[in-house]
Amino acid sequence: MEAIIRAGLSQLGLLDRVPPEAPGQLAEYGRLLLEKNRVMNLTAITDPEQAARLHMLDCAALLTVCDLRGRRLIDVGTGAGFPGLVLKILEPSLELTLLDGLAKRLDWLGEVCAALRLEGVVRLHGRAEELSREPGLRDSFDVAAARAVAELRVLCELCLPFVRPGGLFVAMKGPGGGEELAGAAGALSALGGAPEGCRSYPVPGAEVTHQAVLIRKNAPTPPGYPRRWARIQKAPL
Numbered sequence: 001m002e003a004i005i006r007a008g009l010s011q012l013g014l015l016d017r018v019p020p021e022a023p024g025q026l027a028e029y030g031r032l033l034l035e036k037n038r039v040m041n042l043t044a045i046t047d048p049e050q051a052a053r054l055h056m057l058d059c060a061a062l063l064t065v066c067d068l069r070g071r072r073l074i075d076v077g078t079g080a081g082f083p084g085l086v087l088k089i090l091e092p093s094l095e096l097t098l099l100d101g102l103a104k105r106l107d108w109l110g111e112v113c114a115a116l117r118l119e120g121v122v123r124l125h126g127r128a129e130e131l132s133r134e135p136g137l138r139d140s141f142d143v144a145a146a147r148a149v150a151e152l153r154v155l156c157e158l159c160l161p162f163v164r165p166g167g168l169f170v171a172m173k174g175p176g177g178g179e180e181l182a183g184a185a186g187a188l189s190a191l192g193g194a195p196e197g198c199r200s201y202p203v204p205g206a207e208v209t210h211q212a213v214l215i216r217k218n219a220p221t222p223p224g225y226p227r228r229w230a231r232i233q234k235a236p237l
């Protein structure tokens with residue numbers, strides 16, 4: 001796995017920018033993921049090469065799209081740590097918070113952080129739409145990121161409330177990211193976001209092009225948001 005990750009990082013133009021130990025750490029993370037996946041549902045991917053490409057390199061590619069040095073970032077619906085933990089390994093100056101509704105996954109992520117000697121990673125257990133009402137979390141992160149959690153209109157309501165005015169929300173999407181962004185105009189205007197673009201990037205060796213949707217937060221979250229989960233789901237903005 002390490003050779004694939006190293007070659008992919010080189011193809012993305014990132015190899016010279018990341019810590020020398022990062023490719024080995026990502027390979028070890030992948031090994032731990034596939035091992036734990038035998039007893040806990042973490043990923044549908046079971047092949048090491050696919051895990052290297054579609055998890056590690058897909059998330060790594062985000063660093064070609066935005067500069068995350070020294071940023072305070074929350075990964076909403078992190079699951080098995082994607083994209084947050086990959087970004088932390090590649091950019092250690094990141095102040096990372098991993099949020100998920102499933103405590104077991106966060107417990108395992110704690111074990112991964114210990115095994116890889118990653119310090120300062122905050123793990124938050126709970127529903128995004130509830131936690132973003134808490135002072136210290138609401139309107140406070142430089143960046144919120146999410147991958148494979150929900151369609152963009154729903155995701156905006158789960159993620160934008162965490163972002164400080166002037167900060168960025170990054171949604172990792174497949175090839176349909178641009179269309180989702182066009183359909184999310186109502187959500188953006190309700191939540192104080194403005195589209196900043198949709199950047200396509202290749203996933204090395206995977207013959208797929210993914211898209212990062214970038215949304216700038218330009219005003220604090222209005223008091224009525226986010227709504228309760230049933231409402232968010234039933235009537236997306």
Ligand code: SAM
Nearest residue numbers: 077078079082100101102126127128147148149
């Ligand atoms: N982001 C990871 C990835 O790309 O592999 C995980 C994706 S997984 C399909 C979706 C994750 O989001 C699950 O772990 C789930 O528990 C979490 N999730 C979904 N809705 C959530 C919410 N409203 N609040 C907190 N976590 C949520």
